[in-house]
Amino acid sequence: METANALLFINGEPPQSFPNPDDFDITGCTDGAFHYLKNNGFPLKKLDFISGDFDSHSGADVEVFQERFIHTPDQDRTDFDKALEILLQKNVRKVTVLGGSGGEMDHFLGNLTVAYKFREELDIRFYDAFSMYFFIPKHFSISGVREKMISLYPFPNAGGIVTKGLNWPLENEELDIRNRIGTRNFAIDNEVSVTYRSGDLLFFVGQKYR
Structure with missing residues (x-):
């Protein structure tokens, strides 16, 4: 069976704009995110599923969207955890997530922890007004990032890190949230590559550094 890619809205800071749902095989949201989609003109007919306990929904919503x-x-x-499980059951392997940050920071940290849990099964990429961010495999490269802010965040540590294309490169080094993290670097080349031997890394691509 061919794998699918999904667009998922969750209940953080509402995105400033919406991607075209036609660019994805599946579009879904949590029930909290449904409210900002409804209030900001998202084409709700494009939603394939809405997941949650629905304790904040009116009878009209339930009647129209119950299927x-x-x-x-x-x-x-x-x-978020339950929505990702639904996507796995639908044979999704790549997920674009909006609404993962902003608002209450415990939710943001919780969303990162959920993404960490699913990191080997799903390619999950978060997008917000400031950056995109995601867990990266042990051998990773990305293009089109010259002059953009790049941060490497250990989760909670990573060793044997080698980077190419960054202004402050790492050469077989270690990052650990208790001692040293790799935030606020920037790309001097169009392509940045990262390899590391152990642990896990969150990779952030922000706006232009200067």
Whole structure:
């Protein structure tokens, strides 16, 4: 079966603009995100599913969208976690996430932890008004980033890191959240590559450094 790519809206800071849902195989949202989609003109008919416990929805919403509601009442898991599980069941392997940051920071940290949990099954990329960010494999490269802010954040540590294309390169070095992190670097080449031997790294691509 051919794998699919998905667009997923979750309940953080609403995005300033919406991608074209036609560019994705599947589009879904958590029930909290449904409200900002509805209030900001997103074409709700493009939603393939809406997941959550629906305790904040009116009877009209339930009546109109009930065929696309997936009830996920488990209070031991976040809505983001449950939505990713749904996408896995739909054979998705690449997920673009909007609404993952902003607002309450415990939600943001929780979203990163959920993405870490699924990092080997799903290619999850978060986008917000400031950057895109995602966990990277042990051998990684990205192009089109000259002069953009690049941050490497250990989760919680990573060793044997070698980078190319950054203003302040790393040569077989270690990052650890208790001692040293790799934020606020920038790309001097159009392509940046990162390899590392152990641990896990979050990779951030921001706006232009200067």
